[in-house]
Amino acid sequence: MENITLIASSTMGLESIVRDECVELGFKxxxxxxxxVEFDGTVRDIPKANIHLRCADRVFVKMGEFKAFTFDELFRNIxxxxxxxxxxxxxxxPVSWVSSVKSKLFSKSxxxxxxxxxxxxxxxxxxxKEYFYEDGPRYAIKIQAHNDVFIVMIDTSGEGLHKRGYRAIKNEAPxxxxxxxxxxxxxxxxxxxxPLVDPMCGTGTILIxxxxxxxxxxxGANxxxxxxGWSIIPENDWIEVR
Structure with missing residues (x-):
């Protein structure tokens, strides 16, 4: 199967922990x-990364990385x-998220x-065909530009990975x-x-x-x-990882 680059996004300061998780999971x-944190894999590693990474925010497929100084260059590279x-x-x-820092192309819209x-x-x-109804599976696209270097990604997670699925009542945790x-x-x-003791546990997130x-x-098992919903990932891959 064709190799791809996956990206595990991380809260600033936690990159080394996410890196260690990726190494422990056997990613190359x-x-x-x-x-x-970037790592090599195949589409079959998308279930593995999403279900097993504890400290990453989301998992993306890296579609491209390039420099662009004009909108024509952006168009051609995309x-x-x-x-x-x-x-x-x-x-x-949908192009659902755009960030541009210190780049000549700064208009997000x-x-x-x-x-x-x-x-x-x-x-x-x-x-x-000339028109796409977009009524099927979702492939949300994220664009991140810094110093005129654009990174283009597709979100594989949907809701952030902090949504574990074990809270019946979805209150905002501290x-x-x-x-x-x-x-x-x-x-x-x-x-x-x-022993592990959390005397100020509140909703118990750390202890859970x-x-x-x-x-x-x-x-992410639950x-x-x-x-x-993507056709390129066999359903059995998700079942086997779980």
Missing amino acids: NVKTFNGR KKIDWQNYIPENGEF DIQRITKKAIVEKLKEKYK IKETMAAALVKLSRWKGGER EAAMIARNIAP RNFVSE
């Missing part, structure tokens, strides 16, 4: 950057990407518009589950005879995450992900 060529390998004829592909147009033009070549898991990992507590670590329960 793991690299750390500000706010993200159109070069093989979007048809992921997005089916009825796929929904214009970046969204140009990106959407370029993807449509690319898909027209594959599917030979601390995200991913951050709580990171605190436990930083403490190097893994269970056993050594600690218990899941001690019992080796995958954090929830769903947007990429479960």
Whole structure:
């Protein structure tokens, strides 16, 4: 199966913990950057990353990385990407998130518009049609630009990975589950005879995450992900990982 690059986004300061998780899971060529960890894999690693990563915020497929100083350059580089390998004829592909820092192209709305147009033009070549209804699986696109370097990604997670699925009532917790898991990992507590005490536990997020670590329960085993609807990932892959 064709190799791809996956990105595990991270809260600033937790990159090294997410990197260690990726290494422990057996991912190859793991690299750390500000706010993200990149690693090599295949589409079959998308379920593995989403279900097993405790401290990452989301998992993305990295579609491209390039420099662009004009909107024409942005259009051409976006159109070069093989979007048809992921997005089916009825796929929904919103440009849902754009960030631009210290770049000549700073208008988020214009970046969204140009990106959407370029993807449509690319898909027209594959599917030979002028209009896409976008009533199928979701492929949300994220664009991140810094110093004129653009990183283009597709979100495989849907809701953030901190949504574990174990809270029946979805109140806003004082601390995200991913951050709580990171605190436990930083403490190097893994269970056993050594006690863990949280006297100010509140909703118990840190203790729940600690218990899941001690019992080796995958954090995403009891929830769903947007990429479960993608045709390129066999359903059995999700079942086997769970």
